Amino acid sequence: MEEKINTDSKEHAVEILQQLNEYRKTGRHCDFMIKAGSEELPVHKNIVSAICVKKCVDFIYTGDAYVAKEKRETLMGVAHMMQLQRLCDSITIFLEDDLDPRSFFQTKKIANRYNCKQLEEKCNQFALQRFIEIAQSDEFMDLDEKFISFLMESKETKAKEEGKCKMLLAWTKHDIDERKECFLSLVMKFQLTKMTLSYRRFLVENEPLIFESMQSIQSLTLSILDSHHGDISSKDFNLPKNKQLVVFDQTSQRMHSYAVDDKTWTPMQTIDQAIMQNSIYSAVVMESYIYVICTNGSFYRLEYAESNAKWEQMANPNLQNACAVALDGFVYGIEYGNYSNIMERYDPSNNRWTRLTNKSLILCGESLLAADGKVFCIAGYSKQQYRATNQVEIYDPVTSTWSMDNRSLNEARYYASATATEEGIYVMGGCYNNSGSTLITVEFRSSVTKTWIILKPMKNARTQFSSCVIDEKVYVIG
Structure with a gap:
């Protein structure tokens, strides 16, 4: 059964007469002749069939075209060879409208052979949407x-x-x-x-x-x-090392390390006078260095394993009262003491800070930590709501995007401390809303279930303190 193809026969009449006159003058095609009265139309006989030639001749004289499904490709070939562009365009539109799982393969073949870009894209999208059928x-x-x-x-x-x-x-x-x-x-x-x-x-x-x-x-x-087991990162097993906890002591103006195995304190390097004057706001360990950010935004590092090492001042972030964490060879910092939603990243390879995508929430006193290859910004005091929040934002360094965690803390808090193990994240203490009441509570977020549960409380209520994990134990300091 043949189907009618919609064409614009009025515009066709003027256009085709001009083309026919050029064919008559130049006689480009030479291996097969179609005679219509005294006129001769030269064509290539090896790519056409008599039926489709007749269809094209009918179109030339009438502007109408009909074709059976099995002859569409041949008709397109003849129309293309005879440079009947209006017929080619009309066939293309007809094929787009008639696209279904049965006609797809023939239509795609036509689109590719005759470089019909729009028809190719139509076939591509159809194949994606109807994959199972084709x-x-x-x-x-x-x-x-x-x-x-x-x-x-x-x-x-x-x-x-x-x-x-x-x-x-x-x-x-x-x-x-x-x-x-x-x-x-x-x-x-x-x-x-x-x-x-x-x-x-x-x-x-x-x-x-x-x-x-x-x-x-x-x-x-x-x-x-x-x-x-959820997203488990690959990690080799190493024999236990003598892990130590390091604190900064303002009185002695030194760092001191605490050996958790034998429970002894040992003095380390002195703290640079410039650091003492500006006060340390945050410190992180990355590879063989301790990095510190002061309250005025100045940034220093020390190769802590070298007893004679000196503090080096590095490029300063554009952050005030900043809190920092280390992740995958970079230092990430936010403005902990100010209402802010900005975050920057420090690259030690070029000694440069880079501004990253802003967080959604404008907070102060939030807990920042690295876990599962991402940066977590947990709870804090909300400038928009004028109270503590229990929401959690997560930054993905791969996509450079923030997202809200689907599950929130059970208890809103700010100035809390957070740390992570392979099993999940611990959030402890802090303050509760405008009363400033100090909290004793502890919450845990499993890396597998992604849900927060209440654990046994700390022995003492704490706020604006530090915490870390050594040998699968959580330590809280200050």
Whole structure:
């Protein structure tokens, strides 16, 4: 059954007569002649059929065109060869409107062959939205590697990871020698943790393409571990070291270290006079250095393992009364003592601070810590609400974005202290709202469940103090 293609026959009449006159004068085509009265229309006989030539001739004289589904590609070829641009455009629009799972493969072939960019994009989006339907067609097996890669890698493909993997396997086995390397490359890009555990086990136990690749086996195994236990970072086991807690003593103007094993204090290096005058506001340890930020924003470091090392002044942040944490070789700082939503990052490789994306909440007295590869800004006193908050914001260094934690603390607080272990985050003490009452309570956020629970309280209520973890024990100081 032939279907009517909508065309603009009025504009066609003027345009086609001009083209026909040029054909008549130049006689470009030479291996096949169509005679209409005394006129001769030269065409290439090896790419046209008599039926589609007749359709084009009918269009030339009437501006109307009809075509059966199985002849669309041939008609487009003849119209393209005869430079009937208006007919080509009309066919393209017709193909877009008639796109469905059955016509998809022929339409995509036409779009690619005749460089119809808009039609190509229409086919691409259709394939992403209707992946399952087109993937079950026999013609899916003939798609080229580039298009298969596009479908498998796109985040817009409307299919579960299992469905995509199953069809990738079928496509690969259709020509396994030529397509095996493509499969091994693409399977590593799947979000394996989104596949069911049963399907991943099925792949490992039954699929030769999987268990012939050690890289694929490794990825699937790690994904199964992640599914069982949450996001677990890889970490080697080291024999225990003599870990120490370091405090800054204003009276002796020295640092002192506390050995937790034998419970003894040892004096360390003196504190630089400039640091003493400006007062230390925050300190972090990163690699072999202790970094400190003073109340006026000046920034120093000391190679603490060297007994004769001197304090070095580094580039200052644009922060006042700043609180800092170390993460993945960088120092992150926020304005702890001021109502602020800004954060900066220090790169020791170039001695430079960089302004990062602002937080959503304007706070002071919030708790800052690094955990699970991210920076957590916990609770604090809200300038917008004029009271303590129990909300938690999380900064992702990979995407440079902040997000609100779906779960909040059980108790609002500010000037609290926070520290982290591999199991999760501890938040302790602080003040409660405008009364300034000091808290004794402790909350814990599990790295697996992402929920906050109340733990046994500290022995003493504390505010504006420090905490750390040594040998799986939490220490609170000051």
